[in-house]
Amino acid sequence: MDIDAFVAASKPSWDRLDDLVRRQRRLRGAEVDELVELYQRAATHLSIVRSGSSDALLIGRLSSLVARARAAVTGAHSPAWREVVRFFTVSFPVVAYRARRWWIGATVASLAVAYVVGVWVARDPGVQAMVGTPEEIRQLVEHDFADYYSENPAASFAGHVWLNNAWLAMQVVVWGILLGVFIPYILLQNALNVGLIGGLMHAHGKADVFWGLILPHGMLELTAVFLAAGAGMRLGWTVVDPGPRRRAEALAEQGRAVMSVALGLVVVLLVSGLIEAGVTPSGLPTWARISIGALAEALFLAYVIVFGRRAERANETGDIEHAPDLAPTS
Structure with missing residues (x-):
């Protein structure tokens, strides 16, 4: 798999997911559905990248995005x-x-x-x-x-x-x-x-x-x-x-x-x-x-x-x- 082509094709959806995560408190109903869909897609992309690339920087950035999206979707634990x-x-x-x-x-x-x-x-x-x-x-x-x-x-x-x-x-x-x-x-x-x-x-x-x-x-x-x-x-x-x-x-x-x-x-x-x-x-x-x-x-x-x-x-x-x-x- 051409990892560069994969990243180039997936980057717009990752950027959109990052934007939705940053605005999670002000999302409308359709945007919440989009957030869930993009989170699931990014989690799949992370699995693909981990198995097909050794780029630690790329894996780290995508892992962070998926983690933040997961917290936005499932709800983060309340602080102590x-x-x-x-x-x-x-x-x-x-x-x-x-x-x-x-x-x-x-x-x-x-x-x-x-x-x-x-x-x-x-x-x-x-x-x-x-x-x-x-x-x-x-x-x-x-x-x-x-x-x-x-x-x-x-x-x-x-x-x-x-x-x-x-x-x-x-x-x-x-x-x-x-x-x-x-x-x-x-x-x-x-x-x-x-x-x-x-x-x-x-x-x-x-x-x-x-x-x-x-x-x-x-x-x-x-x-x-x-x-x-x-x-x-x-x-x-x-x-x-x-x-x-x-x-x-x-x-x-x-x-x-x-x-x-x-x-x-x-x-x-x-x-x-x-x-x-x-x-x-x-x-x-x-x-x-x-x-x-x-x-x-x-x-x-x-x-x-x-x-x-x-x-x-x-x-x-x-x-x-x-x-x-x-x-x-x-």
């Missing part, structure tokens, strides 16, 4: 930064927003239990006696509770708190696959512990210490736990009531979406851990420490509401783009 931006502006906030009734319900129920238990413990000496001896309670309210936040270096403590809370949130979400039946139990245990300690601190005149140490980080931390619980219970309810879709499809979609919550909460709990390690035990006035915690909580809620509502109005579910079980098939 775009996926990160989509996660924090769409996937995570919309799943949190769509599950708001579940985690707001978990919040109200947990706080109600903690309040009832706290009042009960604070007002009933008999209950306090069942918790521990006077010496043990005195050690807790006067030393152990406050010392917990300052006995370790801030960086080490922040890392420990972050890993512990992130693991707890992940477990809560995963329990959703099993209908979420264990999630209320986990929330109940957490509410009982908070109510018990709060009641003991109030009963012994340490209410200011209790609220001054628990509120700065606790608002954001507990919101993250309640969000994980709400998303997990919503996933469990999908097993019971999948809606108009098949149960397996609904569970797969909701499961992928809920994993966005688990991953997003890793970041939220990191912020909470930093506040717990750096702000909670600091020498700042109590009002300043609580204000920092309240600001972090307000920013997070505003983020979920603004970005979540916008994504929901755009019919986003938090599922991955082009999910395999939702791809069209013939």
